[in-house]
Amino acid sequence: MKNISLSSSVAVACVAAAMLAACVTAAGSSVTSTLPTLTLALNGHSVTVAGPLQSGAVNVISTVSVKHTEPTLIRLNPGTPFAAFAKAGAAIAAHQGDLNYLDPYGAIVFDISANKGTTSTQTALQPGNYIAVDLSSSSPNPPHAAFTISQAPHPAALPKADATISAIEFGFRGPRTLHDGELVRFENDGFLVHQIQGIGVKNAKSAKHLTALLLAGNDNEAQKVGITAPEFAGPLSPGGAQQELINERPGVYLLVCIMRTQDGREQTQLGMERTIHIIR
Numbered sequence: 001m002k003n004i005s006l007s008s009s010v011a012v013a014c015v016a017a018a019m020l021a022a023c024v025t026a027a028g029s030s031v032t033s034t035l036p037t038l039t040l041a042l043n044g045h046s047v048t049v050a051g052p053l054q055s056g057a058v059n060v061i062s063t064v065s066v067k068h069t070e071p072t073l074i075r076l077n078p079g080t081p082f083a084a085f086a087k088a089g090a091a092i093a094a095h096q097g098d099l100n101y102l103d104p105y106g107a108i109v110f111d112i113s114a115n116k117g118t119t120s121t122q123t124a125l126q127p128g129n130y131i132a133v134d135l136s137s138s139s140p141n142p143p144h145a146a147f148t149i150s151q152a153p154h155p156a157a158l159p160k161a162d163a164t165i166s167a168i169e170f171g172f173r174g175p176r177t178l179h180d181g182e183l184v185r186f187e188n189d190g191f192l193v194h195q196i197q198g199i200g201v202k203n204a205k206s207a208k209h210l211t212a213l214l215l216a217g218n219d220n221e222a223q224k225v226g227i228t229a230p231e232f233a234g235p236l237s238p239g240g241a242q243q244e245l246i247n248e249r250p251g252v253y254l255l256v257c258i259m260r261t262q263d264g265r266e267q268t269q270l271g272m273e274r275t276i277h278i279i280r
Contacts, residue, residue, distance in 0.1 A: 035057050035058055035059040035122060035156050035158075035159075036051065036052050036054065036056070036057075036058050036059070036156060037051055037052075037058065037059050037060075037061055038050075038051040038052075038053070038058040038059070038060050038061070038125070039051055039060075039061045039062075039063065040060060040061070040062045040063070040071045040132055041063045041065075042062065042063070042064050042065070042066070042069040042071060042114070042134050042143065043064075043065045043066055044065075044066040044069065044134070044137070044143070045143055046143050046145075047071070047132045047133065047134050047143045047144055047145045048145060049132050049145045049147045052152075053147060053148065053149055053150060054149065054150055054151070054152035054155070055125055055126055055127045055149055055150065055151050055152045055155050056124060056125065056152045056154075056155025056156040056157070057122060057123070057124045057155070057156040057157055057158040057159075058122070058123060058124070058125055058156070059120055059121075059122055060073075060110065060112075060120070060121050060122070060123060060242075061118060061119075061120055062112065062114040062118070062119045062120075062121070063117075063118050064114050064115060064116050064117060064118075064119070065116065066116060067115065067116055068113070068114070068115050068116070068136055069114050069115075069134045069136045070111065070112070070113055070114070070134060070135040070136040070234060071110075071111070071112055071114050071132065071133075071134060072108060072110065072111045072112075072132070072133045072134070072135045072234065073108070073109050073110035073111075073123075073125075073130055073131075073132055074102070074106050074107065074108055074109070074130060074131045074132075074133065075106055075107050075109050075125075075126065075128050075129070075130050076105065076106040076128060076129045076130065076131065077104070077105060077106050077107075078128065080105055080106060080129070081129075082129060082131070082146045084105060085105060085106065085131060087105065088101070088102050088104075088105035088106065091104070091105075095262075096260070096264070097260070098260065098262065099193040099235055099237075099259065100192055100193050102193075102237065103237070106131075107237035107238070107239070107240065108193065108234075108235055108236055108237045108240055109123065109125070109236070109237065109239075109240045110123045110236075110240065110242055111135070111195075111233060111234025111235055111236060111240075111242075112231070112233070112234060112242070112244075113230075113231035113234065120244070120245075121242050121243070121244045122158055122159070122242060122243045122244065123158075123241065123242040123243070124155075124157075124158055124241070125149045126149070127149050127150060127151045128148070128149055129146065129147075129148050129149075130146070130147050130148070130149060131144055131145070131146050131147075132144060132145045132146075132147065135234070158185075158243065159183070161183045161184055161185035161243050162179070162182040162183050162184065163175050163178055163179075163182060163183075163184045163185070164184070164185040164186075164187065165178075165184060165185070165186050165187075165196060165232070165255065166187050166188070166189040167186075167187070167188045167189065167190055167194035167195075167196055167233075167236075167257060167272075168189050168190040168194075169190045169191060169192060170257075170267050170270040170271050170272040171271060171272055171274065172196070172255050172272070172274040173189070175276075176274070176275070176276050176277065177276065177277045177278075177279060178246050178276060178277070178278050178279075179246065179278070179279055179280065180246055180247065180248060180249075180250055180278055180279065180280050181245060181246065181247070181280075182245070182246055183243055183244070183245055183246075184232075184243060184244065184245075184246050185241060185242075185243040186232050186233040186236075186241065186242055186243065186244075187233075187236070187239075187240065187241035187242075188233075188236040188237065188238055188239065188240045188241070189238075190238060191238055192238070192259070192261075193235050193236065193237055193238075193259055194235070194236060194257045194259060194267070194272075195231070195233060195234055195235045195236065195257050195258065195259060196231075196232045196233040196236075196255060196257065197229065197230075197231050197232070197255070197256050197257065197258060198228075198229065198230040198231070198232055198248070198253045198254070198255060198256075199225075199226040199227075199228070199229050199253060199254045199256060200226065200227045200228035200229070200230070200248070200249065200251055200252070200253050201225060201226060201227060201251075201252050201253070201254060202227065202252070203252055204252055204275065206225055206252070207252050207253075207254050207275040208275075209225060210222055210225040210226065210254055210273075211254065211273050211275070213225065214254075214256065214266070214268035214269070214273055215268065215269060215271065215273075216269075217265070217266065217268075217269050219266075226254075228248075228249070230248055230253075232244070232255075235259060246278060248278050249278070250277075250278050250279050250280050251277070251278060252275065252276075252277055253275070253276050253277070253278060254273050254274070254275055254276075255273065255274045255275075255276055256268050256272060256273045257272045257273075
């Protein structure tokens with residue numbers, strides 16, 4: 001693995017986007033599959049990547065020895081050297097943390113919230129150069145590791161998900177009811193970077209009230225309404241997708257994206273929220 005100097009602006013942008021960061025929980029549970037395994041070991045100071053490192057579908061196993069991390073995989077654009085990634089951080093910082101300015105350098109293809117223990121999430125990796133980063137870090141040089149995915153002779157395919165939730169500008173598509181324990185695919189079908197954050201609320205009335213607060217940009221009051229905040233998918237570049245087993249308390253949830261637009265507004269102010277139910 002190569003060690004490169006990264007700007008902290010990518011980490012700062014992702015952390016700042018979590019309005020309910022204090023109660024964010026990992027959304028998925030372990031996925032049992034026969035897919036090749038890519039392992040990420042995170043301890044708050046380093047990221048270690050291991051596995052066959054070949055293209056195709058993989059089961060990403062994140063093993064965490066600290067309270068919380070945010071394992072993220074960034075695929076560099078063809079021809080972009082590892083060392084040039086620091087320029088992406090500078091570009092993002094120069095535009096108030098807008099992760100869309102990563103586009104000339106690479107793409108976020110995987111991002112989860114991982115607490116202490118083991119978390120399993122499925123995704124598909126194309127051949128190319130990658131950087132694994134712990135975006136929960138506020139360090140000027142967040143823990144990271146550079147690695148290369150080679151072309152597999154017979155790339156594995158992702159198993160069919162039971163349901164798919166898609167982020168677009170500016171909203172979500174997919175079923176309004178998910179089942180605890182089912183395999184759900186979360187993907188970005190838009191042209192901008194999006195996240196798929198969940199906010200658990202007491203009931204449908206609370207969901208309606210929270211929607212109104214978010215549309216008005218009243219985040220201070222909105223934080224008083226949310227009970228839990230499972231992150232189903234962190235910021236993903238266009239085309240990014242991952243899937244995981246839903247393991248959340250049955251109830252009412254709001255799907256939101258709190259990434260900011262170029263004019264500084266949160267995307268929830270443009271209507272990027274949707275009420276769903278999780279049932280047994």
